[in-house]
Amino acid sequence: MTDLHPVRRALISVSDKTGLIELGQALEARGVEILSTGGSAKALRDAGVAVKDVADVTGFPEMMDGRVKTLHPMVHGGLLALRDNDAHVASMEEHGISAIDLLVVNLYPFEETVAKGADYDTCIENIDIGGPAMIRAAAKNHAFVNVVVDVQDYDKLLGDMDQHNGATCPKFRKKLAQIAYARTGAYDAAVSTWMADALELEAPRRRAFAGELKQTLRYxxxxxxxxxxxxxxxxxxxxxxxxxxxxxxxSYNNINDTDAAFELVSEFDPAVSPAVAIIKHANPCGVAQGATLVEAYQKAFDCDRTSAFGGIVALNQPLDAETASKIVEIFTEVVIAPGASDEAKEIFAAKKNLRLLLTDGLPDTRAALTAYKQVGGGILVQDKDVGYVGMDDLKVVTEKAPTDAQMQDLLFAWKVAKHVKSNAIVYVKDQATVGVGAGQMSRLDSANVAASKAERMAAELGLDESLAKGSAVASDAFFPFPDGLLEAAAAGGTCVIQPGGSMRDQEVIDAANEAGLAMVFTGMRHFRH
Known part of the structure; x- marks a missing residue:
């Protein structure tokens, strides 16, 4: 087999016309004959590029609203024929099939159509059939055929041709084939996932997963x-x-932690109040709301100043100059916000290693999403935890009911607990975390950790009593025994929010009454493993 194969004949059929004219002109200048279809042929012809219609090659016009145009032996024979196989060459000669050395195809915009919220029939019409069939054929025959499915590879194709006097090398064709199969795989994954959702299938027999490379990471x-x-x-x-x-x-860890921070801060409506979340190792070390963004940042920072060093800061409102000035007082890895003022950008510019990410909006934290987790030999699939609890969902189970102010702190603590690794205990006072216990093997240990952090931070701030004194306490899952609850009460907690549902609920309620605590049940837990 000859390694280098000249590109003499190309078939171009693209939905995305970006770069099409320039590619056509470049191929024509290199002596390549161009076949094309529909809108692609018209665009090239209007630009003065010589084009031959595929219909003239197949002997059949495009039909059925364009559904049938390239599904023909004259096309697929030209793509699939092995040039070094005498029987294949004889068949080509017998049936008048000419080889196609280059296929340039990008597919109907199915993913974009779904993203726009199109109806079922419109989505169906945007499923490409001929395109994937040609791509798979050309990719299989990459020993002889180049297949290009992404606009960003146009220049690479021309560069390889120029390097090899109008031919391409086998390594380049193999790389193009891999990209092509990944594209059709991702396309089929998008279609099958959409259909499963449209049919409301909770557990389809097979699931396909796909993604597009954003960046390679150092490690x-x-x-x-x-x-x-x-x-x-x-x-x-x-x-x-x-x-x-x-x-x-x-880095990998930056991305993971930044996602955790931004998803958490997005739980708080920016129209109600500025909010700040500071994250370390995917767990919040400080979360707060305030009258201003800088006040919210300071309250969050004062929850655990030690852990905030080298952390991730997420804001639910655009970064302003005053908050930016405060953030740069310590080393921070990443700041993510919906936007930033010019003054804030200038302040950050002096800290060249500080990463600033702008999102131009907040995600809908109640929108249905699918979450995946790999395990040995398989993948766990579930709905993302978008569970929400409001004031009307809470059930007071103790003799003492929370005050309005306590209820607000309880709901705040519950939102934070949802984003803390289980077992999670969160102390909150005045719409700010004052102690967070994350990822312990028992709920008692988590209550202990959160209490010790509140005591340590109080000492650092020069206060006479623990920050947890008078706090609201959230537990991500029920208290199986009274011990964790009593530990929170001993730390200074005055009211508690928890799911309830334990066999010993009444025992825990009795302990809360005896300790003079107010407690509410949510009926919903937030395990986060």
Whole structure:
């Protein structure tokens, strides 16, 4: 087999016309004959590029509203024929089939159509059939055929041709084939996932997953792990779609922690109050609301100043100059916000390693999403936890009912607990966390950790009593025994929010009454493993 194969004949049929004219002109200048279809042929012809209609090659006009145009032996024979196989060559000669050396196809915009909320029939009409069939044929025959499915590869194609006097090398064709199969795989995944959702199938027999490379990463969680970052095409505001204005390239851990921070801060409506979340190792070390953004930041920072060092800061409102000045007083890895003022950008510019990400909006934290987790030999699939509890959902189960102010702190604590690794205990006072216990093996330990943090921070601030004194306490799941609840009461907690549902609920309620606590049940838990 000859390694280099000249590109003499190309078939171009693209939905996205970006770069089409320039590519056609460049191929024509290199002596390549161009076949094309429909809108692609018209665009090229209007630009003065010589084009032959595929219909003239197949002997059949486009029909059925364009559904049938390239599904023909004259096309697929030209793509699939092995040039070094005498029987294949004889068949081509017998049936007048000419080889196609280059296929340039991008597919009907199915994903974009779904994203726009189109109805079922419109989505169906935007499923490409001929395109994937040709792409798969050309990719299979990459020993002889080049297949280009992405606009960003047009210049690479021309560069390889120029390097090899109008031919392409086998390594380049193999790479194009891999990209092509990944594209058709992602396309089929998008279609099958959409159909499963449209049919309301909770557990379809097969699931396909796809993503598009956003960046290769220096390493993963640790330096010996390889890693890359892919987008899922959802355009959800967040770390995957944010614009990075400055700072070093994000690491695997930066991306993971920044996502955790922004998803948490987005729980708080910016129209109600500014909010700030500070994250370390995917757990919140401080969350607060305030009258101003800088006040919210200071309250969040004062929850755990030690852990905030080198953390991730997320804001639910555009970054302003006053808050920016406060943030740069300590080392911070990443700041993510819906926007930033020019003055804030200037302040951050002096800290070149500080990464600033702008999202141009907040995600809808109640929108249905699918979450995936890999385990040995399989993948766990579930709905993302978008559970919401409002004032009307709470059930007072103790003799003492929370005051209005306590109820507000309880709801705040509940939102935060949802984003803390289980077992989670969160102390909140005046719409700010004052102690967070995360990821312990028992709820008692988490209550202990949160209490000790509140005591330590109080000492650092020069206060005489623990920050947890008079706080609202949230537990992400029920208290199986009274011990964790009593530990929270001993730390200074005065009211508690928890799901309820334990066999010992009454025992826990009795303990709360004896300790003089107010307690409400949510009927919903927020495990986060």
């Amino acid at each position: 993963g969680e640790n330096s010996h792990q390889k890693a890359a970052f892919y987008t899922d095409g959802s355009n959800r505001p967040g770390v995957a779609t944010a614009q990075q204005l400055q700072g070093k390239e994000l």
